[in-house]
Amino acid sequence: MSEPTSKHPSDDKSNHTYHPSLDIPEILVNIFSKCNRSTNAASSLVCRRWSDVGVDQLWSSLPSLLPLLRILLPLVIVDDTLDFDREAGPPNWKRFWTLASRVRKLTQIDGPKGDTNESSIRLKGHISPNVISYLLLHLSWTGQQFLLPKLARLEWSVNWEHSMHQLCHFISPALRHLVIYLDKSFPADRVVRTLHSLASLPPLGITTLSISTNYPDLRSDLQVASAVTSFVKAQSTLLNLGFPSLWSRGQFVDGLTQHANLLDLELLLCFDTPLELGSFLGLVARQCPRLQIFTYTLPTRFPPLAPRHAIEPLLPCYMLRELQIFHQGGLSVDGDDIKRMGRAWRAMELLQLCAGAFATNSVGTPLVLLLEFAEEFSAKLRWLALNFSCEMDLPRADVVWASFPRLEVLGVGRSKPGFKALVIGEFLVSVCPEQTKLAYTFDNGLRPYAFDTIKWKTPPEASHYWVEVAAVMDCARRIQKAAVAKALKASEAKRT
DSSP states (O other): OOOOOOOOTTTOGGGOOSOGGGGOHHHHHHHHTTSOHHHHHHHTTTOHHHHHHHHHHHHHEESOSHHHHHHHSOEEEETTEEEEOTTSOSOOHHHHHHHHTTOOEEEEEOOSOOOTTOOTTOOOOOBOHHHHHHHHHHHHHHTOOOSSTTOOEEEEEEOSTTHHHHHHTTOOTTOOEEEEEEOTTSOHHHHHHHHHHHHTSOOOOOSEEEEEEOOSSHHHHHHHHHHHHHHHHHOTTOOEEEEEEEEESSTHHHHTTTOTTOOEEEEEEOOSSHHHHHHHHHHHHHHOTTOOEEEEEOOTTOOOOOHHHHTGGGTTOTTOOEEEEEOTTOOOOOHHHHHHHHHHOTTOOEEEOOOOTTOSSOOOEEGGGHHHHHHHSOTTOOEEEOOEEOOSOOOOGGGOOOOOSSOOEEEOTTOOOTTOHHHHHHHHHHHSOTTOEEEOOOOOSSSOOSOOSSGGGSTTTOOHHHHHHHHHHHHHHHHHHHHHHHHHHHHHHHHO
């Protein structure tokens, strides 16, 4: 009696029980790219065709460099760093280079230090310089030029003395997104030397660059910022540039002379006077006229802010879609300011000018000027956040002459409506569409999130004044819906 045999689905088309479209590589890639790692691991065992796509997806994005290194040789702890165990057997170079060529995204966190409990699932640790030297030596023998030739996105956390230097060896011509996190334990002068070395290389083709630091002193940030400028100058292909936690005094403006196509810019600006700020913003507007997203943060000690310094210099950036200004006291605007902004920024979708939760003397825009925003800004405006002054009388709903067609979130910052919850709620219902939600700022950070629509309604963050306003708005909308439904029902009854 012969033993039963089982044929692999890829060997016998008659055994296929799934849709023929699942044999198309492009469709498989699209499906697998939306699955998590465990699902892709299981799917790669189905058949040879799925295995190729599944393995490619598994290795296309790595949460650490360590899994790839373990393909070559086991790792052991040597002098508090992770090094290859050279006595474990011959290295599997063929599989290593095969999988290395599949990596398109890498996130590397090189801390904390290694310990004696190194395991196969560990994703953090200081990589010994010997490891990189070993890889580079074999790379030179193979005739290849890059360790990860298809790497398109690199996120690297710099936590010890060799880390920044190691980062340089994983840069490839395919690299488009570079994100660097600089820990305070890494000396600023070494960062400066490495950045100057990178700047001397041919342009990398990077389109997105983000550098973050957590140095405790401003001096280190300014030192790194000057070196970053030289690196930025060399990258003519940049479209997105962000320094979310790196203070500067506008050194980057010199590096932006060749970046007229820059679309996204995020800065922490350590200026002392509004005049300095206005001059810098004017240079940004002239050198980056196509800017679409701009976020800048000012120090807590910065003087009161006025639109002529904070907004008017940016009016020539006609393509702006998002503008967020973080300042301890917020920014108040009047009717003329609103008209100028509305006419200049016809593509504006998000505008954030309100103060954070730590503000004690925040200024406010009269709430009645929401009508000006609705009238002057285009229908594209969906997110708006300001500190409001609620002292002026508000028009009744039946005389409101303008309303937002698509506003999704209205941030009120740290505004205090007082005892006018009923009047304010009715006014907002008449100005804002049904989908508009209120947001209140309760964060104490340097850049508080101004568009939270949920957390602020619950203690201890809740503002009972605005909770009452939101309740009035909900009630008014229910009444409106009921009235509309009643009118429709009456109209149908007349027709029948």
